Amino acid sequence: MKPDDAPTSATSTPSTLPDDWQALHQAERLALQARRRSALGLADDADHPALALPTVGLALSGGGVRSATFALGLLRGLAQNRGQQHGQPNSERPDPADRSLVADGMLGRVDYLSTVSGGGYTGAMFGRLVQAFGLPQAQALLARSDSPVLQWLRRNGRYLSPAGSRDIGIAVVTYLRAWLAIHTEFMFACMLLGLLVIAPHLAQHSTQLLDPQGWERWFTPWWPVALSLWAATAPGLVAGYWAARDSHDPNARAVGPGWRDMVFVAAMAIAAWLLLRALRSGDTVNPVHDALDWATAALLALLSIVVGQLFVQARLALGREPHALAVARLRNQLTRWLKAATLVVVAIGGMGALDRASWWVLEELQSGNQWLWGGVGFGGLVVLVLRRLAQPLQQMAAEAGARARGWLPRLMDVGSLVGLLALVTAWLVVLQWFVFAPDTFSALREVPAWMRALLVGGLWLGWIVLTAGNAQMANTSSLHSFYRARLTRAYLAVGNPRRGLAGGPLPRGDGTRQATHDVTSVVDGDDSALDSYRPETRGGPIHLVGTCLNQTRDDQSGLYNADRKGTAVTATWRGLEIGPAEFVALQPGDDTGTLGRWIAVSGAAASPGAGSYTSRGLALLVYFLGVRLGHWVRAPRESVQLRWLSRLAWRFAPKPLMLASEASATFYGVERPWWYLSDGGHFENSGIYPLLKRETDFMVLADASCDGDYSFGDIENLVRKARIDFGAEIDFYTREEAQHLFSLAGSDLTVLSPEQMADNHSSRGVLLARVRYRERVGPRGPWRPEATLLVVKPNLHDALDVDLLAYARQHERFPHESTGDQSFDEAQWESYHRLGEDFGRALHDTWLAQLPGWRSPARHGLRVAARLRSAADDAAAGAKAEPLWRRAAKATAITTTIGVGASGTLLLSVWQVQEQLQRNRVDQQTEARALFTEVSKALQDFNGRCPKVAEHVVTQASLLFDLRGSPAMRPLERAGVERLAGRIADECRKDADPSADCVAASQRLRNDLCAVVQKPPTENTAFSYWHPGTSPDEQAVAARRIWLALTGRASQLASAAQGNLPVPPPPSAPQADSPQRASLGACRQGDERSTLYIEIYDEASREAASALRQAIQQEADVLVQVAPIDNAARNAELRQQRRPVPWPVPTFVLHDPASRECALALSRFIGEPWVTPTRIDGVWIRERRRSAVPRPGVIELWLPPVLVAGQSAEP
Known part of the structure; x- marks a missing residue:
């Protein structure tokens, strides 16, 4: 292309230029003609040989500051090469006809300046110089070795990565702000997902309709739902696909089923009917009680096969199109339905996995297990180490062979997915804790779980309503603004006359020279609007800024994922060039932005969308690290008519859609109202593409x-x-x-x-x-x-x-x-x-x-x-x-390889750890066997009528019985302990001899050894998935009280405080006079006393618990048998089980609902340190899980850990 072929018109503006590449082509030819006339000082109608010279383009490639600095040196060298005039070289005012384009430097010969990424830093700097001072002075400023421009660039060339405490502080807080914004958005996204995940658990917690005895084996309600859905859909779709067979005549129509098909359908229907009769006769079809079992799943599968076969046969028999075409379409439809059903089942199963995993982690945290926190700390250490090794790892990846380059992205995808699941699980743990934990915040202790979930949903809805429409938040929450500001002041500011870098006095009203020479100061004019950036009007080149428009999906089919994953977008003041042939002219009111914005976008290398380098793993890594430099730009034209739902979503809630696109690396190119742009090098890094x-x-x-x-x-x-x-x-x-x-x-x-x-x-x-x-x-x-x-x-x-x-x-x-x-x-x-x-x-x-x-x-x-x-x-x-x-260079990197020696050391360490674990297990079994032998010998002459057992033997026996169920006991010893416990229980049922010594010994032993042996399984945790601590009625009363408190109806609130139920929900204590009104006589169960088991969680509580036990024994010994105090946390450790989650307040757990009055009477004995004048949380009374066998007269009292000495007792 030559500029002398230009049209005659010279005024093309963004508002008059059509959206046509040829129109842009013609406008640029005209601009090049005018540029050369300006550089030569020619009149509009004058002729000159230089006007017919071929077009020249200079491309500055990407490469960050390295590329920008090399390109700066190249431009300075070109500016220093001055050509000779055709006339007298020393003439003060040479004739324009004798002037050449290279008279002031070789840059005068450049018609196009195409830049990408780091090359854009220097290219935009040169364009700004030309526009501000003209091409001759711009080349002079570049050519001089003492130029203020060169001094500025040399002094601030490292400004992108700041040095010095003040700059580092600014960079750190900027990064933290971006990181916090991203994770805040992610937190609200996890709120919605979490509410959906815990919905079945929340419904069961609030209504308790499902029988835990049948549902506990599934761990979460999601999994039986997923299996039921799959059994009801997949077999029918698969069987229907096989039933859609080709015919010998492809043009046949309305082909009916064969006799074999009918026999098969009939056999499946009969089998389903027989299985249903068998299930109904056994009264086993009870989904509320039994959830889903394999027989029910088989019944669903058989019915699905029958329905699928009948549907396919009916479609083929009643169809009017050729049989071959009907079969092809039906198979395609069935395959798509099977895919959809499978994805739904996988999603439901995944939600069940998240529900189960987050609940398990929460149980571990609530029980006080420390290993999980150690794992978190180790994970943080791994992250720090990987961050430190990031650059060496990148270098290894760059030098890896083709095979390694194939698996490294996959490894990154897997690692990022694991990290995403860990983050989602962490937020779900927080949500589960907030909704279900009995002791979160003191103000929420009596709030039912469903009201807490409603509060979370309200917060999410408020956030969405207030922020979802703020599309710019997707950009402001990234590092783009920081990056753009640094680029603008370090490079583009040299073309700002108010900086005074060209010499001469500063413009009036621009402050001191010190302020304008400070790169950290923001000076008016450092940046310029893109539509006013026209260096060609001052003799400079047409600047083409290269970016990449990311596109990983095709909205038409939903399957598009080309190797490029993006297309080139070249920005000038005239408009945006998209791909090889499209052009969109910029009109007044379009989102043109500034030159600094486009240069920053052109260099946005760290971005979830990275053109052909885009991957889900890389996108997740960059997104969650907060290193996002890509930019969302409003589309100047709407190229595709979206569906109504998608159109409404992009209109009223663009921000979450943008952030979701970045996190999932899902970009639609020009087919959305907002485009995601990134580094031009993600498409083509040399910058030659727009010149070609x-x-x-x-x-x-x-x-x-x-x-x-x-x-x-x-x-x-x-x-x-x-x-x-x-x-x-x-x-x-x-x-x-x-x-x-x-x-x-x-x-x-x-x-x-x-x-x-x-x-x-x-x-x-x-x-x-x-x-x-x-x-x-x-x-x-x-x-x-x-x-x-x-x-x-x-x-x-x-x-x-x-x-x-x-x-x-x-x-x-x-x-x-x-x-x-x-x-x-x-x-x-x-x-x-x-x-x-x-x-x-x-x-x-x-x-x-x-x-x-x-x-x-x-x-x-x-x-x-x-x-x-x-x-x-x-x-x-x-x-x-x-x-x-x-020849004198030394290697600067040390490559560490795990060889045979290192691998052997690693295997040896693993073997040593395994050997130590085995040794510990053997030691535990040896100690348990010795304890069993010693207790068996001490109790071999045990006589219940007049027991004579030493105190230390009772303690040893209690420890031995606590070991039941522990891996430290072998099966033979476990059976021996059960036989010993049975014999002791039989002896405890015998009446004592009438002698005073025997009666006293029998009474003491019944409160100690006999109570320990007869102890039933306890409700050892306040935190259970299937057995919540409050009943639906108690939750309803608590909700009513909260509603009355919020609406200010004090009289009704007082009435509700009197209690419609015998025991108010947490944290309400029994009424002040209720324990006094309740009589200890209620603890007498016929001829038997009630049995009270006191449980603690730490040894620090034993002294206070012993005082409580003595007080009860002194006043109610004839009515209540008080067993020795048991440390539930220690027992769990002995059995190598999870530590129980403590109840937040003293809690009676009733094995028999008839013991409620007795528990209410005993509650008056509970005082400090659990009930104090400054902390009166009350006493809870709960019934045991419905699936447990009731034990009349048995009451558990769970005492929460007391505060250690010196700590405040305030809540």
Whole structure:
């Protein structure tokens, strides 16, 4: 394309330009014509040979600060190369007809400036300089070594990664703010998911309709529901698919079922009927009691098969379309239904798994087990270590072979999914604790679970109503604003006249020079609106900013997931170019944004959407770490008519949809009202793509990507996309071919073959390529326009400056150090800048004029094209002599490999741990056997009529009986303990001898040993999934009291406080006079006394519990038999079971509802430290689970742990 082919009109504005690529093409041709006239100082109607020169494009590739610094040096070197005038070079006012485009520097020859990622930092800086001061002064400012612009950039080149305590503090709080915002949004998302997950548990907790005896084996109600749904749908869909068979005549219509099909359906129906009769006769079909068993599941499967077969046979018999077509459509439909049913079943089963896992974790935490907290701490340590090793791991991944690069993304996907499940489970644990735990906050202790869940739902609904419509929150919660501000003040601010970097006085009213020279200060004019950024109007190039529009899904089919996962979006003040051919002109009112925003988007490498690099694992990792630089932009046009539900959701609740898209890496490209844009390098990193689209005649590429082994991955990607999208072929010259075809006078630059780039000794090495555009038909037949591509890739040679080679000796990977390094020190910054400047100075007009396409249309005589470097070349290069500047280099990375020795050490450690565990188990069994032997010998002469048992034997016997059910006991010893307990129980039933000594001994032993032996299984936890601590009636009373308190009806509240139930719900204590009114005589159960078992959770409570036991024994010994105090937590440890969750207040658990009056009478004995003047939480009375066998007269008293000495007793 040549600018002299431009149309005659010169005024195209965003409001008048249509959405057509050809219209943009014509407008840019006109702009290039005007640009060259401005640079040459020509009138609108004047002619000049330079107007007919081929178009030149300069592309600055991505690569972070490395690319930006190298590109800055290249621009400075080009600006220093001033061409000669056609007339007198020293003329004060040369004739415009004698002026050339390179008179003020080689940058005057550049028509297009295409930038991606880090190259955009420098490109936007140059464009701002040109727009502010004009092209001649901009080149002068770049060329001068003492320029304030260079000083600013050198001083603030590391500003993206701040150094210094103040900057680090700003970066930390900015990151924490973004991280907190993301996890706050995730918390509210987990609220909704959690309420759905706990819904069946909440319903059972509030109504207790299901019988726990039949449902406990399923752990959660979700799993039987999932199995029932699958049994009722999947067998029928599978059987129906098999029944849809092809016919020998494809054109047949209304094909009826065969006799075999009818027999099969009849057999399945009979089997279902027989199974139903068998279940009904046994009275086993009771889903409320038994949940789902295998017989019921089989019945559902048989009925599903019958229905599926009948449905398919009826469809085929009654259909009017050809049988082959009907079968194909029916199979497709059945397959889609089976997929949907399977996904629903998996989702339901997954919710059950989350419900069960979160409840299990909560039980562990509530019971006080410390190992879980240790695991959390270890996980945090692992995260810190992995974060520290992130860069080495990335380097290993980059250097890994093709096989490793295949499994590393999958490993990241699995790891991120595990992390997501851990986060979801953690929030569900918090929700389960808030809703179901008996002792959360003191203000919520008497609030029923369903009201707590309602409170959570109200909070979620309020958050959604208030924030879901705030679409910009998806952007403000990311690091984009921080990144953009840093870029703007470090690079774009050099084009702000108020900064005074061009010299001269500051504009009036702009403060002190110190403030304007402070990069941390925000000065008006540092950034500019995109629609006013037009450097071509001041003689500069048209700046093309490359970004990537992410698209991982196709809304039309729901299956689209192309390898690219995105398309190129090029932004200019005229509009947005989308892909190879689409263009959307920017209109007044469109979301154009600022130049700083688009440059930041162009460099948004860390993003959940990463073009062809997008994966679910990477998206989750980046999302939850809070390192999100991508940006949502409102679509300038609505390209697809959405369905009504999707349209409403994007209109009224865009924020959660945006965040969900980022977390799940689900992007729809242009098919949504908001587009997700990220680093242009995610699509094409060189920046040449938009230049090929314009069929530019001569292109210079500054390829500063991280390519230490010179594998040319970005160039390979460019060659492939050029062929696919534009039909353009790119062929590289070999060194011999270039020397044969071109004289290339001078030794400043050498055209190398791609495989020679890594081993260059002589001089600055560049790559030269021929570009052949798409074939077209001309007057002389088919032909292909040609262009030239010159690639300037950082490489070292012997003639470089001594300080630069010294830096290369000390840094093995220079000039291809990691892009993750965004904080360059002075030596590093100067080395990259000087290397780029060295190349720029060598690219003078005389040398470039020898290449096709610089001064005349390109015509290449390339015969044999070079190939890009291969693995074989790498091996050959490794055998060559080391370059001069590498001979003193030392390795900077230490590679650690787990060899045979390390693996053996690991296996030995595992074996030692296993051996220690086995030894501990043997020791425990030995101690249990010795205890059993000793107790058996001491009690072999036990006589219930006149027992004579030492106190230490009673203690040993209590410990032995506590070991029942423990793995420390072998089966034979367990059976012996049961026989011993049975014999003691029989002896305890005998009447004592009338002698005083025997009566006293018998009475003492009945309260000790006999009570321990006869102790039934206890309700050892206040926290149970299937056995909640409060009944539905008690929850209803509590809810009524809360409602009356909220509505302010004091009189009714007082009435409710009197209690419609004998015992109020927690935390209400029995009324002050109720224990006095209740008589201890109620503890007498006929001729038998009631038995009270006192349970504690720690030894610190034993002293206070012993005092309580003595008080009860002294006053009610003839009415209540008080067993020895038992430590439930210690017993659980002895049995190697989970520690019980303590009741929050003293709680009586009744084995018999008739014991309620007795428990109420005993409650008056409970005082300090459980009931104090400052903490009167009351005493709860609960009935035992319905599935337990009632034991008349048995009462458990659970005493919560007391506060240790010195701690406050305040709640």
